[in-house]
Amino acid sequence: MMRQCPGKQFRCTSHVEMPEDIFAGAKLLQDDQPRPATASDVVALSAALSGNTHCNCCTQSASPLYERNMADHESAKLDHDNHLLLDQSLVRLPHELLRKNFRSAHVVVERDKEAIKRQLREATIKGLNGNTSRDDVLKSLDNIIARGKKLRTKLGACQTEESRLFQQTEARVKHLGQLQGLHTLDDVKYEGWSHARLDRLLVDYLLRQGYSDTACSLATERNIADLVDIETFVAMSRIQNSLRKGKSVAEALAWCADNKKELRKLNSNLEFSLRFQQYVELVRQQTPESQLLAIAHAKKYLYPYQQAYPKEVKQSCGLLVFTPNNPGNPQYAKLFSDDRWEMLADLFTRTYNELLSLPSIPLLHVALSSGLSALKTPACHSHTSGQGVNADGDVDMAGSTGSIGDSSGGAATFATESYTNGRMCPICSAELNELARNVPYAHHSKSHVDHDLMLLPNNRVYGLERLKNHAKKQGIEEGKVKDLRGRDVYDEKDLKKVYIT
Numbered sequence: 001m002m003r004q005c006p007g008k009q010f011r012c013t014s015h016v017e018m019p020e021d022i023f024a025g026a027k028l029l030q031d032d033q034p035r036p037a038t039a040s041d042v043v044a045l046s047a048a049l050s051g052n053t054h055c056n057c058c059t060q061s062a063s064p065l066y067e068r069n070m071a072d073h074e075s076a077k078l079d080h081d082n083h084l085l086l087d088q089s090l091v092r093l094p095h096e097l098l099r100k101n102f103r104s105a106h107v108v109v110e111r112d113k114e115a116i117k118r119q120l121r122e123a124t125i126k127g128l129n130g131n132t133s134r135d136d137v138l139k140s141l142d143n144i145i146a147r148g149k150k151l152r153t154k155l156g157a158c159q160t161e162e163s164r165l166f167q168q169t170e171a172r173v174k175h176l177g178q179l180q181g182l183h184t185l186d187d188v189k190y191e192g193w194s195h196a197r198l199d200r201l202l203v204d205y206l207l208r209q210g211y212s213d214t215a216c217s218l219a220t221e222r223n224i225a226d227l228v229d230i231e232t233f234v235a236m237s238r239i240q241n242s243l244r245k246g247k248s249v250a251e252a253l254a255w256c257a258d259n260k261k262e263l264r265k266l267n268s269n270l271e272f273s274l275r276f277q278q279y280v281e282l283v284r285q286q287t288p289e290s291q292l293l294a295i296a297h298a299k300k301y302l303y304p305y306q307q308a309y310p311k312e313v314k315q316s317c318g319l320l321v322f323t324p325n326n327p328g329n330p331q332y333a334k335l336f337s338d339d340r341w342e343m344l345a346d347l348f349t350r351t352y353n354e355l356l357s358l359p360s361i362p363l364l365h366v367a368l369s370s371g372l373s374a375l376k377t378p379a380c381h382s383h384t385s386g387q388g389v390n391a392d393g394d395v396d397m398a399g400s401t402g403s404i405g406d407s408s409g410g411a412a413t414f415a416t417e418s419y420t421n422g423r424m425c426p427i428c429s430a431e432l433n434e435l436a437r438n439v440p441y442a443h444h445s446k447s448h449v450d451h452d453l454m455l456l457p458n459n460r461v462y463g464l465e466r467l468k469n470h471a472k473k474q475g476i477e478e479g480k481v482k483d484l485r486g487r488d489v490y491d492e493k494d495l496k497k498v499y500i501t
């Protein structure tokens with residue numbers, strides 16, 4: 001079932017038909033524990049996420065007399081650059097991973113090359129000198145061959161990874177290339193493309209929330225496995241869980257070791273924080289052995305960073321005096337607290353995102369908030385300030401419309417009632433009204449309403465020039481105007497100037 005936006009009814013600049021599922025998508029974001037997306041969810045939010053959601057004028061002023069032809073043409077034009085803003089990570093991530101893969105292959109080759117050359121030299125010298133047995137020389141050669149085979153296996157894995165990343169890049173470039181071939185939002189192919197993008201955003205969101213299985217199913221079902229980063233997020237999720245649930249720093253430290261150089265460039269404190277946590281865990285055990293181990297650990301991993309983290313290093317010294325049951329002051333109680341695991345998981349997530357140039361928040365949030373912002377008008381939340389929209393969908397500047405001023409009923413009552421009259425804008429719907437409350441208004445550089453809007457006593461709004469022309473044609477006496485849609489005739493002096501803010 002499709003719900004119709006008022007934009008279409010009033011021939012708004014660029015009306016949008018709101019799929020039923022857009023509301024399911026909005027609920028997905030509202031839930032603390034988001035439910036896994038089903039196949040039907042994936043159609044959700046496409047209108048709000050695509051560029052054709054601009055129906056600002058629908059509720060701003062419901063006059064049916066907007067001049068639209070030029071505006072329709074302009075707003076239907078596809079802005080490729082704006083679309084690509086959201087998709088930067090789509091091509092950037094495989095590129096980053098390719099670089100990382102190449103670097104690890106390079107390190108392995110360099111390390112093994114030197115080791116093999118050294119072993120070969122030693123075996124040759126021993127063989128030539130004759131002070132070693134033939135079997136020992138053969139054993140050395142076997143070791144060299146075994147090392148060579150290991151190297152081949154490692155490089156084989158790097159090659160497989162490289163092929164996968166090239167395949168992904170190719171698929172992504174093709175996907176973005178399809179957009180370049182489209183020039184208008186009305187193109188039927190654009191709908192298919194924007195649905196594929198919505199699927200990508202939902203998979204990204206699910207992966208970030210830890211619903212890897214659902215994300216995989218969705219990606220497989222929609223045939224977009226090459227357009228989403230399942231492996232990257234699954235790896236991230238595994239380490240997050242080892243910190244949050246497993247309370248273990250081992251996996252995170254291994255990741256730090258793999259990315260040592262890059263983390264140093266980022267000036268990241270992740271490794272230090274993980275080592276600090278190891279120290280806290282040793283102190284927590286409160287046995288003489290563990291205290292000694294803690295001191296040795298601090299000497300090796302914490303004191304060398306005294307310059308960079310003076311406060312933490314001092315705290316680590318003080319921590320030896322206290323016990324988890326008697327932490328002395330809140331500062332030390334905090335160090336013993338289990339909340340530190342949550343902090344470490346968040347720090348890891350931030351670092352991981354930064355290292356791979358991934359957006360720190362789900363792209364779905366970015367897209368949805370920009371969609372909400374584009375649609376939001378002052379009238380959408382005006383029931384709280386005594387203004388609203390009457391049953392005809394006309395602007396009620398005086399706020400005289402019955403139930404909408406009820407502050408206790410709030411947005412939901414207003415939104416539901418208004419929605420059921422069939423002329424509601426998406427932001428005024430119960431599902432999106434609260435979500436949109438805190439997003440800013442979009443910057444609209446062009447106005448598509450008449451410049452000389454006047455409010456008639458019946459709460460309808462029209463341009464003065466139009467009213468005068470209409471009155472002239474209808475033979476109404478000078479100084480009076482007639483409602484363009486009704487039969488009411490008013491004195492010009494009874495009209496009030498309307499300012500669009």
Ligand SMILES: [Zn+2]
Pocket residue numbers: 059377379380381425426427428
């Ligand atoms: Zn609204």
